[in-house]
Amino acid sequence: MEKCAKEGTLFMKAIGFYQGLPIDQPEAMLDLELPKPKAEGHDLLIKVLGVSVNPVDTKMRQDAPQTTTPQILGFDAVGVVAEKGAAVEQFEVGDRVYYAGSNQRPGSDEQYQLVDARLVSLAPDKLSVAQAAAMPLTSLTAYELLFDKLHFQRDRKQNVGQSLLVINGAGGVGSILIQLAKWAGLTVLATCSPKNDGWVKKMGADYTLDYHQDLKQQLAGLGYKQVDAIVILHSTADYFDLAADLIRPFGHVAGIVGTPNALPLTKLKDKAASFDWEFMFTKSKYHFQMATQGEALQFLARLFDAGLLQSTLMENIDSGINAENIRRAHQLVESNRMVGKVVVTGDFNGGK
Structure with a gap:
């Protein structure tokens, strides 16, 4: 709940x-109370309804x-537009939106968050707050991997006959x-532990591989x-050598988790991979093609609403964001x- 302090300053949780x-x-x-920000320029001020932890x-x-100043995390959210800056044309106050935002600004673990509108999309109509809040960061990562990095075609059934190995x-x-x-x-083809085999197949994997066992041998089988x-x-x-061995000539390998160890990239040279x-x-960090993330989230929202993708929400802590x-x-x-x-949903009820 907002409250007024001295000189009319509005605060938020x-x-x-x-x-x-x-x-x-x-x-x-x-649990903190901070000054409520105000939307200007390209920003939206969003009242946060649900957040995910990654x-x-x-x-x-x-x-x-x-x-000496508080650090606020949170890079998945669903919320309602409370204010918009003068440069924002594609959203209106009251719109329900979803987004991952930027790691250069305070995150979504706050009652009202400023987000550049170019990184935002209307939330999928057919997903609940919790279901939608689970999706922005991971969906954008998957989208950019497949279509920006691996260069597959962004069309339904347009990559038939090609194979993808997913580690984890x-x-x-x-x-x-x-x-x-x-x-x-x-x-x-996707690796997992035997206990998660059912989940990975539910997500659509054609084949599952037990990462405790020899992956190359399983693939050969x-x-x-x-x-x-x-x-x-x-x-x-840990998986780079295997990837270098399994990738086809002129193929693509991609990663998302940094490593302190130098990767032996020369192992890919002979295959021109x-x-x-x-x-x-x-x-968002380098202000590079920022609008493509909002556009990607719009595209993904259409797939969610058409039932072609499903939320990966597994647990919703719904007793309040605190x-x-x-x-x-x-x-x-x-x-x-x-x-x-x-995902965590509900009112911001810190200090309750």
Whole structure:
């Protein structure tokens, strides 16, 4: 709830921290009250209704230096437009929207968030707040991997006959990547643990591979000595040699998780294969083709509403957006046992 302080300043609730700490420490997540921002220029001021926690949230919190101003995370949200800047034409106050935003600005773990309108889309009509809040960051990552990095055609069934190997198919990105790849006509092979086999097949994988066992041997048993493209969504350095061995000539390998170890890129030279990094925040950080992210989210919303993609929401903590519940969501993500996505919804009720 907003409240008026001295001199008429409006305040809002938020969840943040001043120092990166283990999530079980009390000051790792705090209920705060901050001045409510105002929309100008290309910005929308969005009243946040639901947020999701991603691995990037936990990593940014763990690595954060001590500061005197609060740090606010959150890079998946659904909300309602409360104000718009003078340069915004494509949205109106009251529109329900979804977005991932930028890692260069305060995130969505606050009651009202400023977001560049070019990064935003109307939310899918047929998804609930929680279902939609689960999707922006992972969907944009999957979209950019498939169509910007791996150069597959962005049309239904237009990539039939081509194969994609997904390392870590049960996670947030893998779960939507599999769906989008299947929509585009690819044959999808995805790694997972046996307990997540059903989920990965539900997402649309043609074949699942137990990552505890020899992956090359399993692929050979399915008749695959090489594949057209490989996406490494976990432990990039650990899987690079395998990817270099399995990728076809002139094929594409892509990763999303940085590594302190140098990758032996020369192993791709003989095949004239390429390696690409995907980082969903690059466009907003460098103000590069920013509107393409809003357009991608619009495109994805149409697929969600047509029933061609499904939300990967697995757990909804619906008792309010506050430090306790955001902490719980961070703990779930940090456990490395999450399948799909976790979302926190409800009123901002810190200090209740």
